[in-house]
Amino acid sequence: MRTNTGLWWLLAVFFLVVAILYTGWNIVAHPSVPWYNAIEWVGSVALLFTALMGALIAFYIGKVHKAQGGELPEDILTSDIDDGDPELGEFSPWSWWPIVLAFSAALGMIGLAVGTWLMPIGIAVFVVAIVGWVYEYYRGYFAR
Numbered sequence: 001m002r003t004n005t006g007l008w009w010l011l012a013v014f015f016l017v018v019a020i021l022y023t024g025w026n027i028v029a030h031p032s033v034p035w036y037n038a039i040e041w042v043g044s045v046a047l048l049f050t051a052l053m054g055a056l057i058a059f060y061i062g063k064v065h066k067a068q069g070g071e072l073p074e075d076i077l078t079s080d081i082d083d084g085d086p087e088l089g090e091f092s093p094w095s096w097w098p099i100v101l102a103f104s105a106a107l108g109m110i111g112l113a114v115g116t117w118l119m120p121i122g123i124a125v126f127v128v129a130i131v132g133w134v135y136e137y138y139r140g141y142f143a144r
Contacts, residue, residue, distance in 0.1 A: 001065040001075060008058030012051050019047035097133035104129050 023044045030038035073084035104126035111118030 001061055001068075001072060003075075005058050005062045005065060008054050008061060012054030012058055015047055015051035015054055019044055019051055022047055092136065095133065095136060097129055097136060100125065100129040101133060 023039055026040045026044070027035050027038045073079040076083075104122050107118060107125055108122035111122050
C-alpha cells in the first residue's frame, strides 16, 4: 500500500502542476484581456479538483496503511494466494432469487421510463424476490 500511496501523491502533484500550467498558459495566450477574463475557469477548476481528489485518496490510503499495522499479504512478494484469502460468506450458486430481484429492478426502471402503472408491479416482484432470497434456507431441500 505504500506504493499506492506514493503513486496517488505523484498523481496529485502532477495534476496540480498541470492546473498551474494550464491556467498560466491561458493567461499568456490572451494578453489583450484582463487576466481574470483570460482564464478558462472550467478546465482550471477541474484540474485543481482532480489534484485535490488525488491528494484525498493518497491521504486516505496512507492513513489506512498506518492503521492496519503492517503490510497486506497482497503486498508481500513471498506470500501465497491463500494468505490473503478471507472467508467472504455463504453463497448459493443454484439460487434463482438474484435473477428475480434483477427482473424487479428492470421492471421498476421500465416503469419509470414507460408508465408509472408498472412501478407497483415492480415493487411487488421486489418484495417477493427479497423475501424469497432471505428465506431460501428456511424451507425446501436446503432448510436448516
